[in-house]
Amino acid sequence: MDRKVELELIDELRALAASKTFFVDEAVTRNPVEHYLSEAGFAHERDTIMHRLPHAAAHISELAGAGAFLRCDVYGLPVLLTRDKHGVAHGFHNVCRHRGARLVEAAAGCANRFTCPYHGWTYANSGPLVGAPHFENGFGGIDKAALGLKPLPVKEAFGFIWVVGDPGGVFDFDDYFAPLAGELDALGMTAMTIAAEDRRTCDANWKILIEGGIESYHFRVAHRDTIGPYFEDNLSSYRAFGPHLRSVLPRTSMALLPEAARDGWRIRDHANLVYTLFPTTQFLVQQDHVVWIRQEPLAPGRTGLRLATLAPTGSEPAGGKSRDHWQRNHAITIKTLEEDMKIGEGVHAGLASGANDHVLFGRFEGALDRFNRTVAEYLDPAPTRKPE
Ligand code: FES
Ligand SMILES: [Fe+2]
Structure with a gap:
């Protein structure tokens, strides 16, 4: 202050x-x-x-290091937080893009990829769908690139990972927190x-x-x-x-x-x-x-x-x-x-x-x-x- x-x-x-x-x-x-x-x-x-609006989904110590992941709930939405190999934090709906199964069951851990427990679709921790059994035979004509995990707006600030439960949305976190950013940083x-x-x-x-x-x-x-x-x-x-x-x-x-x-x-x-x-x-x-x-x-x-x-x-x-x-x-x-x-x-x-x-x-x-x-x-x- x-x-x-x-x-x-x-x-x-x-x-x-x-x-x-x-x-x-x-x-x-x-x-x-x-x-x-x-x-x-x-x-x-x-x-x-x-x-x-932003929800403090986790303290950064709960998502420390490349490959860390954390399953959480953002006002009723099932959310998966990940940290990719570049150290960037992501938030996704914890929902498989095939038929909607819960992708990750574990509360937290370390993984670069997540495989759906239902039919085995596999996603990188940065979101893209990287594998799906028999995809070409069964889903010909469907664009795999459009089937990455649904991202949520995420921001690391003041020691927290903030998530907005608005899939595909855009949120200006800096503007939202600007009036108090200096004081919160100083804590x-x-x-x-x-x-x-x-x-x-x-x-x-x-x-x-x-x-x-x-x-x-x-x-x-x-x-x-x-x-x-x-x-x-x-x-x-x-x-x-x-x-x-x-x-x-x-x-x-x-x-x-x-x-x-x-x-x-x-x-x-x-x-x-x-x-x-x-x-x-x-x-x-x-x-x-x-x-x-x-x-x-x-x-x-x-x-x-x-x-x-x-x-x-x-x-x-x-x-x-x-x-x-x-x-x-x-x-x-x-x-x-x-x-x-x-x-x-x-x-x-x-x-x-x-x-x-x-x-x-x-x-x-x-x-x-x-x-x-x-x-x-x-x-x-x-x-x-x-x-x-
Ligand atoms: S619902 Fe996830 S692979 Fe089928
Ligand atoms: Fe009180």
């Missing part, structure tokens, strides 16, 4: 803490509960958001490794879970037994960068920083930074590591989550610190996120009950409104919601 920006963000939050005021937007806003519950709305989100996630991870499934809409990560209004209540006491009560700021958000959630230690030591102030020592890369990738930046939180919306009321602690690569297991150190850190994060997931499930059930027509976003929950406005803009370029 630019040093000037870092100090401005700290100064802003220290001033708010000193005056016991909050970072507020202009108006209270509402979001109809239907936006979290509707099957048709979810299908629309999948088609216009999930399958059109150094390319030189990190996954030190610990968990996967969960939560019975809540994906947007409820994102919302829970970008406000601190709930910290002192919902996280009173975990992280709550270490953070300022209901103080956080946010900025939008195109569709993305950067939230800063300060610990109480930020207000206590001595002015004389200003040159040594480091925002991540005294705040959680949360980058929400639209739609479903969040990076929770902590003092010496980053937690990668990936939402995988499965249904209106069901969301998969991947929660991975990324630690600097070092001589010891990670960052010169023991595996135990990162496991302990990860366990605290998971405990806190489990509190959020449990609350999220309660929220989803509450919304489904019909008790409320809308959720309300207070003026200090502006990041939530901003996020939902971005969703609405992708779904419907003509905005329909108005501030209260």
